[in-house]
Amino acid sequence: MSGIARSFNFPPPEDGQCDFLIIAGEHSGDEQAARMLEKAREINPDASFCALGGRALKKRGAQLLFDMTSFSVVGLVEVLKNYSAFKKLSDELIGWIKKHRPKTVCFVDYPGFNLHIAKRLKDEGLSVKGGGGIVLKYYISPQIWAWKAKRRFKMAELLDELAVIFPFEPECYADTSLKTTFVGHPFMGESFKPKMYFDKDGALLFMPGSRKAAVEKIFPRMLGALRLLDGERAVVPYPSDLILGVLQGALKKFPDLEGRVELRKISDPARIGAKAALMSSGTISLSACLQAIPGAIVYVANPITYFVGRMFVKVEYLSIANIILKKPAWPEFIQFDAKPKSIADRIKACISDPRVLEQTRADSEALRRALTAPSSVSAAEWLLRR
Numbered sequence: 274m275s276g277i278a279r280s281f282n283f284p285p286p287e288d289g290q291c292d293f294l295i296i297a298g299e300h301s302g303d304e305q306a307a308r309m310l311e312k313a314r315e316i317n318p319d320a321s322f323c324a325l326g327g328r329a330l331k332k333r334g335a336q337l338l339f340d341m342t343s344f345s346v347v348g349l350v351e352v353l354k355n356y357s358a359f360k361k362l363s364d365e366l367i368g369w370i371k372k373h374r375p376k377t378v379c380f381v382d383y384p385g386f387n388l389h390i391a392k393r394l395k396d397e398g399l400s401v402k403g404g405g406g407i408v409l410k411y412y413i414s415p416q417i418w419a420w421k422a423k424r425r426f427k428m429a430e431l432l433d434e435l436a437v438i439f440p441f442e443p444e445c446y447a448d449t450s451l452k453t454t455f456v457g458h459p460f461m462g463e464s465f466k467p468k469m470y471f472d473k474d475g476a477l478l479f480m481p482g483s484r485k486a487a488v489e490k491i492f493p494r495m496l497g498a499l500r501l502l503d504g505e506r507a508v509v510p511y512p513s514d515l516i517l518g519v520l521q522g523a524l525k526k527f528p529d530l531e532g533r534v535e536l537r538k539i540s541d542p543a544r545i546g547a548k549a550a551l552m553s554s555g556t557i558s559l560s561a562c563l564q565a566i567p568g569a570i571v572y573v574a575n576p577i578t579y580f581v582g583r584m585f586v587k588v589e590y591l592s593i594a595n596i597i598l599k600k601p602a603w604p605e606f607i608q609f610d611a612k613p614k615s616i617a618d619r620i621k622a623c624i625s626d627p628r629v630l631e632q633t634r635a636d637s638e639a640l641r642r643a644l645t646a647p648s649s650v651s652a653a654e655w656l657l658r659r
Contacts (some may be wrong), residue, residue: 281365283338287374288321291336293656294375295324296366296390296530298341300483300512303327303554305413305438308459310335312653325366328540338369341383342483342513356405359386367393370407374399377408377654384424391431401433407548408659412436412652414419414453418596425449432604436655439597440643456655457646460563468510468539471566472546473630476501476535477507477620478561478568481520482553488519490573495551496527497613499534502620506532508547510539510557521538533595549623550604550617554591562594562603563644565637567623567630569616570595570605594636597643601638 298308299625307329309320314334326336327342339362354609367390370378373396378394380387391411395403414437417425422445428435429449437443438458455542459465477499481492492509499507511517520536520572540563552558558570570592590596591605606616623629 274658279361281339281362283365283369284336286321286323287336291323291373291375292320292377293322294370294378295322295326295335295381296341296378296387297324297326297328297330297381298386300327300342302381302383302413303329303342304478305333305459305556306330306335308381308464309412309656311464312462312651313656315623316653318658326381338542342629363390364532364559366390367397370394370399371397375407377410377659379410379412381411382413382415386429387411388415388424388427388545391541392420392427395431398513400431402431403418408433410434410656410658411438413438414442414445418442422435425451429587434655436652438644438652439593441597454650454655456650456652458559459639459652460560460646461645462651467544467560467564469545469547469550469561469566471543473547473548475546477505477549478545478552478566479534480550480552480555480561481508481509481571482510482555483516485515485519487572487574488516488555489523489581490535491571491611492520492523492558493526493554494571494573494613494616496523496530496534498551498620499530500527501613501617505620506534508535508537508545510537510545512539547557547650549618549620552592554593554605559593561639562592563637563640565630567633568603569619569623570603570607571611571616572607573610573611598636598639602633602650 295306297303303326311333324330324337325339325341327340331337360516391409394400399405400407400409409432411432425446426449429451435451435484436456437455440455443453444457479495481488511520547566550561551571552561554570554572572591592603594603595601604619
């Protein structure tokens, strides 16, 4: 982070104008926004798109102003450490918006930064809610159903429209004036091609996440479990060179696992056949759940972040799949419970007990039904409408 705490110098729009500015702060948001963008450009090929995001948005045709995926952090402690860099970034972004006046700004998840920008746009009279002409949309709701529930009222004051991807979320905003639309989960779209599939003869799939601070704590627990699973091997997809370095650093502390762990770039076109999966609680874990891969959730945070979170988080489960199903379909090993032996025992059951696989298939099908939008409004159509 210290290497990018400077002036950012965003370029001007290549087409001389920007119809839509998309702001996605993390790898998962970049991927979700890219699928929306791809469909939007099919519907309206004349529209121009700029973005703060990552490679996926750039690949789908957005002019990338800055790679936000290199800037993502997780947890209270990590955010505080990098406050000055975030301030410089937000100042540069507001200046760019003032100068080039996109017609619509679409925020994607990443609420700490995105809602800060939305407030500044209102305060400076640039957004519709501030008396200006820039429409503010938000795709993929913050998890107000888990914590910071009152944030919904702030969002209603700042934003013009919200598109949500979980079926229970519109009800969360029912007592506000914010127009909220369930557009279905992007993993249920035709263009989504999952990176993994169930294969009883495959390897184990380890997905420790895309955020450096989290991967540093979660991946060693996964390796500790693998050490107890004689003869098993694991494939670990990684999203960036930054995370690759974290994974390689952790592996050096487990020399006995040499040859049993394959690190694979997530952009590698080859799909991963997995008999079981260990996952962080992030977006990619839902993809594995939808592919009926049995496994478990592993999550470890900075102790301060964890204890603060425990005080405010109001949901019973960490994984969105478990929240939707209202049960621990994929058991969760969190913080002090994330012990290698307990995790390894769960994986052994996934591999050897046919009842686990049968139940996983039923749970996966229930997830698919829940995440399919009943209406014909897609995320792309929602983005383009004014």
